[in-house]
Amino acid sequence: MKRKITLKQIARELDVSISTVSKALKNSKEISADTIQKVQAFAKLYNYRPNNIALSLKNRKTNTIGIIIPEIVHHFFSKVIRGVELVANKRGYNVIIGLSNESFSKEVINMEMLANGSIDGFILSMSKETLLQQDYHHYNETMNQGMPIVMFDRVVSDIKCDKVIVDDFNGAKNAVQKLISNQCNHIALITTKDYVSVGRLRTQGYLEALEENKITPQAELILKMDDTLDYEVHLEALEAEIEQLFKAHKNIDGVFAVNELYALSAMKVARRLGLNVPDDIQVIGFTDGVLSKHSTPSLTTVSQHAQLMGERAADLLIDKIETDFDTEEEQFQTVVINTELVERESTK
Amino acid sequence: MKRKITLKQIARELDVSISTVSKALKNSKEISADTIQKVQAFAKLYNYRPNNIALSLKNRKTNTIGIIIPEIVHHFFSKVIRGVELVANKRGYNVIIGLSNESFSKEVINMEMLANGSIDGFILSMSKETLLQQDYHHYNETMNQGMPIVMFDRVVSDIKCDKVIVDDFNGAKNAVQKLISNQCNHIALITTKDYVSVGRLRTQGYLEALEENKITPQAELILKMDDTLDYEVHLEALEAEIEQLFKAHKNIDGVFAVNELYALSAMKVARRLGLNVPDDIQVIGFTDGVLSKHSTPSLTTVSQHAQLMGERAADLLIDKIETDFDTEEEQFQTVVINTELVERESTK
Numbered sequence: 001m002k003r004k005i006t007l008k009q010i011a012r013e014l015d016v017s018i019s020t021v022s023k024a025l026k027n028s029k030e031i032s033a034d035t036i037q038k039v040q041a042f043a044k045l046y047n048y049r050p051n052n053i054a055l056s057l058k059n060r061k062t063n064t065i066g067i068i069i070p071e072i073v074h075h076f077f078s079k080v081i082r083g084v085e086l087v088a089n090k091r092g093y094n095v096i097i098g099l100s101n102e103s104f105s106k107e108v109i110n111m112e113m114l115a116n117g118s119i120d121g122f123i124l125s126m127s128k129e130t131l132l133q134q135d136y137h138h139y140n141e142t143m144n145q146g147m148p149i150v151m152f153d154r155v156v157s158d159i160k161c162d163k164v165i166v167d168d169f170n171g172a173k174n175a176v177q178k179l180i181s182n183q184c185n186h187i188a189l190i191t192t193k194d195y196v197s198v199g200r201l202r203t204q205g206y207l208e209a210l211e212e213n214k215i216t217p218q219a220e221l222i223l224k225m226d227d228t229l230d231y232e233v234h235l236e237a238l239e240a241e242i243e244q245l246f247k248a249h250k251n252i253d254g255v256f257a258v259n260e261l262y263a264l265s266a267m268k269v270a271r272r273l274g275l276n277v278p279d280d281i282q283v284i285g286f287t288d289g290v291l292s293k294h295s296t297p298s299l300t301t302v303s304q305h306a307q308l309m310g311e312r313a314a315d316l317l318i319d320k321i322e323t324d325f326d327t328e329e330e331q332f333q334t335v336v337i338n339t340e341l342v343e344r345e346s347t348k
Numbered sequence: 349m350k351r352k353i354t355l356k357q358i359a360r361e362l363d364v365s366i367s368t369v370s371k372a373l374k375n376s377k378e379i380s381a382d383t384i385q386k387v388q389a390f391a392k393l394y395n396y397r398p399n400n401i402a403l404s405l406k407n408r409k410t411n412t413i414g415i416i417i418p419e420i421v422h423h424f425f426s427k428v429i430r431g432v433e434l435v436a437n438k439r440g441y442n443v444i445i446g447l448s449n450e451s452f453s454k455e456v457i458n459m460e461m462l463a464n465g466s467i468d469g470f471i472l473s474m475s476k477e478t479l480l481q482q483d484y485h486h487y488n489e490t491m492n493q494g495m496p497i498v499m500f501d502r503v504v505s506d507i508k509c510d511k512v513i514v515d516d517f518n519g520a521k522n523a524v525q526k527l528i529s530n531q532c533n534h535i536a537l538i539t540t541k542d543y544v545s546v547g548r549l550r551t552q553g554y555l556e557a558l559e560e561n562k563i564t565p566q567a568e569l570i571l572k573m574d575d576t577l578d579y580e581v582h583l584e585a586l587e588a589e590i591e592q593l594f595k596a597h598k599n600i601d602g603v604f605a606v607n608e609l610y611a612l613s614a615m616k617v618a619r620r621l622g623l624n625v626p627d628d629i630q631v632i633g634f635t636d637g638v639l640s641k642h643s644t645p646s647l648t649t650v651s652q653h654a655q656l657m658g659e660r661a662a663d664l665l666i667d668k669i670e671t672d673f674d675t676e677e678e679q680f681q682t683v684v685i686n687t688e689l690v691e692r693e694s695t696k
Contacts, residue, residue, distance in 0.1 A: 064461060072429050072445075078421040085447065089454075094461055097420075097445040099433065106437075113412060113442055118466050264642060294612060296644035 010042055047144050064094045065317060066119035068110055070102045070127045070154075075260075075289040076306045077125070080152060083310020084123055091318050093120075102228075104129040108138045120321045121148040123313045126155070128228060134158075148320040150313045154198060155334075162316040163334040164309050168198045168286075171302040171339030172205025175284045176256050178300075178341060180213050182282055182348045184254030188221045188245060190262040202258045202286055221249060225262070238262065242269045254282045260289040263299055267346065283346040297345030305337050312337065358390055395492050412442045413665060414467035416458055418450045418475045418502075423608075423637040424654050425473070428500060431658020432471055439666050441468075450576075452477040456486045468669045469496040471661045474503070476576060482506075496668040498661045501652075502546060503682075510664040511682040512657050516546045516634075519650040519687030520553025523632045524604050526648075526689060528561050530630055530696045532602030536569045536593060538610040550606045550634055569597060573610070586610065590617045602630045608637040611647055615694065631694040645693030653685050660685065 011018045016035065024031045024039035031039075065088050069077045081097065088095050096119065098110035107127045114122070122142065130136070131154065139159050143149055152164040179187050189206045192199040203222075210217050223245055225238055242265055246252060257263035263285025270281050277283055277297055285292065288303035312335050359366045364383065372379045372387035379387075413436050417425045429445065436443050444467065446458035455475045462470070470490065478484070479502065487507050491497055500512040527535050537554045540547040551570075558565050571593055573586055590613055594600060605611035611633025618629050625631055625645055633640065636651035660683050 062461075072420075073423065073426040075421065078426075081420050081447075085449065094457060095447065096458075096462070096466075097447075099429075099443065099445075101433065109442060110444075113410075114444070291638065291642050294639050295642060 010039065010046070014038060014042060047141065061321075062118060062120050063092060064096060064119045065314065066111075066114040066122050067095060067097045068100055068107060068114075068122060068124040069097065070100050070125060072097075072099055075291075076153075076287055076304065079306035080125075080310035080313070083307035083312075084314040085310075086307070087311045087314035088318070091314075093314075093318060100127040100130075102128045104133055104135065111138055111142060115142055115145070115147055119147075121150070121317045123150045123152065123310075123317055125151065125153045131156070148317060150317040150320070152309050152313045160332055162313075162320065162332050164313045164316065164337065165334060166198070166304045166309065166337050167339055168201035169205045169208070171286060171304070172202040172256065172258075173209045174205075174339070174341055175286070175302050176206050176209035177213075178343075178347065179254035179256060179282055179284060180209065180215070182254075184282055185215070186218075186221065186249065186251045187215075187254035187256060188223065188249070188252050188266075190223045190225065190242065190255060190257040190266060192227045192258060193224050199258055206256055221245075221252065235261075235265070238265050239269055242266055243273070246270065246273055246275070252281060255284070257283070257285045260285045260287045260291055260299065260301065263301075263346075264291055264295055267295065267297070267299070277346050278348050282348060284341075288342055292342075292344065300344045300347040301342050303340045303342050305340065309337050358387065358394070362386060362390060395489060409669075410466060410468050411440060412444060412467045413662065414459075414462040414470045415443060415445045416448055416455060416462075416470060416472035417445065418448050418473060420445075420447055424501075424635055424652065427654035428473075428658040428661070431655035431660075432662040433658075434655070435659045435662035436666070439662075441662075441666060448475040448478075450476045452481055452483065459486055459490060463490055463493070463495055467495075469498070469665045471498045471500065471658075471665055473499065473501045479504070496665060498665040498668070500657050500661045508680055510661075510668065510680050512661045512664065512685065513682060514546070514652045514657065514685050515687055516549035517553045517556070519634065519652070520550040520604065520606075521557045522553075522687070522689055523634070523650050524554050524557035524602075525561075526691075526695065527602035527604060527630055527632060528557065528563070530602075532630055533563070534566075534569065534597065534599045535563075535602035535604060536571065536597070536600050536614075538571045538573065538590065538603060538605040538614060540575045540606060541572050547606055554604055569593075569600065583609075583613070586613050587617055590614055591621070594618065594621055594623070600629060603632070605631070605633045608633045608635045608639055608647065608649065611649075611694075612639055612643055615643065615645070615647070625694050626696050630696060632689075636690055640690075640692065648692045648695040649690050651688045651690050653688065657685050 007018050007021050011021045020031060020035065021039050024036045025043060027036060065084065067081060067084060071077065085095050098114055100107035100110060104127055107130055111122065136159055139149055143161060150162045150164065151159065153166060155163045155165055176187060189203065191203050207217050223241055227234060246269060255266045257266055263283050266283050267277050270277050275281050284300045284302065286302045288301040292299040292301045316335065355366050355369050359369045368379060368383065369387050372384045373391060375384060413432065415429060415432060419425065433443050446462055448455035448458060452475060455478055459470065484507055487497055491509060498510045498512065499507065501514060503511045503513055524535060537551065539551050555565050571589055573589065575582060594617060603614045605614055611631050614631050615625050618625050623629050632648045632650065634650045636649040640647040640649045664683065
């Protein structure tokens with residue numbers, strides 16, 4: 001854990017009173033613009049956090065882990081949380097959860113709030129907006145203040161921290177290979193636009209499987225959905241686009257979808273068009289959620305072992321929290337969780 | 349908000365040093381058993397909380413709401429959280445979530461942790477274990493310390509606080525009335541054991557609908573499942589019991605299930621036995637989850653308007669947080685959310 005600067009140190013360095021520093025940090029009208037600028041620049045440089053009480057709390061261990069996830073109505077994230085909880089409880093830690101709702105500013109607010117003395121470290125998956133804006137200052141500031149972060153699933157290489165990721169590339173490749181081995185020759189891909197890294201990797205896996213089998217990828221068989229839309233709007237657009245795809249390419253005999261919802265929608269549209277799954281079209285979805293098991297036919301999926309991801313993330317974080325970096329060099333690792341193809345009725 | 353007692357006040361009252369009080373609260377061996385007992389009894393009587401830093405934080409407004417829910421992998425609770433978030437964001441509050449995992453002690457630990465200066469008030473649904481043990485001291489202690497609580501869904505009348513509940517009784521009664529109007533004469537009920545209040549109310553609604561239609565309830569058509577079991581074990585036992593029920597009573601032509609999972613299992617077993625839904629058996633489930641819409645046939649459900657529950661709970665809590673009870677008499681209200689029958693393919 002790195003040392004944190006105090007009000008007193010800032011005051012000494014700039015040769016002003018502690019009260020002046022405190023007021024300058026709060027933009028008080030009693031203080032000259034020049035001094036305010038000087039103090040704030042210095043405070044920023046040394047990562048001073050303006051909350052005194054929180055600061056004193058921060059030096060205390062809370063034995064609590066903060067989880068920040070993009071959304072709550074999502075089976076994958078629920079399972080990750082269950083995994084974190086399992087390990088955290090075993091190792092004497094509690095867990096609290098904040099939601100970003102896929103918003104950059106909500107992510108920042110939640111992290112600032114929890115970092116103020118409530119927790120010892122973060123386990124988080126980035127919001128779509130953060131990925132789009134590529135603004136990672138809040139992660140780096142948090143870590144600079146000595147609070148470790150473990151990222152899972154949605155990660156970027158620019159951030160130096162421990163990470164737990166799914167082998168999205170090979171998961172997708174194996175799924176498409178399965179369709180090819182099952183005699184599919186015209187395999188459609190239903191994916192998201194490219195800004196979320198996992199979507200991109202799954203698309204690459206799809207292409208790689210085709211190429212290895214000397215099947216030329218056809219751009220018109222790849223459907224890229226904009227999933228930043230409102231859920232209901234998105235669902236409607238999704239079904240309309242899949243219907244158009246199936247009608248325009250009657251030879252499609254396999255579908256690989258990057259998530260469960262897209263796979264189920266493909267099955268629904270197929271049924272509506274009088275096509276039998278798996279006889280006419282075989283379907284595989286990434287992400288093994290609750291719907292896959294209960295749908296008719298049940299869906300063959302690429303399981304991400306979400307609970308295991310949570311368990312590994314919790315172990316990495318607690319190891320970091322409990323290490324004294326005054327004596328040890330800090331190192332980061334990326335744990336890759338292998339996927340598993342869960343075969344059900346939607347493939348032969 | 350009520351006044352909180354300090355270490356200093358306890359010391360003065362008992363005529364000992366502050367250090368003695370502090371050590372006695374931590375069961376220090378330096379202090380006599382007699383003094384420890386005296387100090388702790390006094391501290392308990394006046395709701396002293398042993399964390400000084402947290403105490404100073406507690407007098408500060410955090411603009412954060414804490415939600416405590418029994419489990420995260422549950423569509424109903426996710427939707428409630430979404431509702432809380434919606435209102436909280438609009439009114440300038442943030443939301444953090446703690447999980448009890450249906451455990452009494454985890455509920456207590458989570459509430460203690462969050463009550464220590466992280467939040468301004470709680471929105472919570474009780475764990476099954478708390479309901480079983482009927483130990484509510486942690487709710488009352490929290491409120492005695494001036495932190496308001498709003499309970500939703502699973503509530504008990506013994507606790508004096510604001511509540512948001514679903515009209516479980518009438519929701520169930522209307523669902524069973526629908527089956528009766530649709531010519532069902534032998535309606536089975538699949539429910540949980542009685543310790544969770546909502547299960548009991550739904551059972552009463554079932555019985556009332558039968559009686560109003562002069563149908564004599566038959567105990568052998570009521571299946572009571574123990575849902576404290578592990579999920580997978582529970583699911584297996586559930587299907588086996590439903591199969592036994594259907595085989596023993598071939599005249600069953602309607603099923604009312606107190607949750608989505610039970611309703612879907614009933615449909616699954618019916619299909620396995622060669623029975624057509626809705627032609628041979630009509631099925632209605634309480635709780636409108638994701639599975640209902642996507643199952644084949646899709647499931648007719650009693651929607652609880654979970655998001656609306658969350659919205660109302662957040663409004664009640666924030667109103668309470670922002671009221672000054674030094675000048676106003678504190679009053680509690682219970683908001684009842686009406687259910688709605690969402691008709692789909694599992695009924696005629």
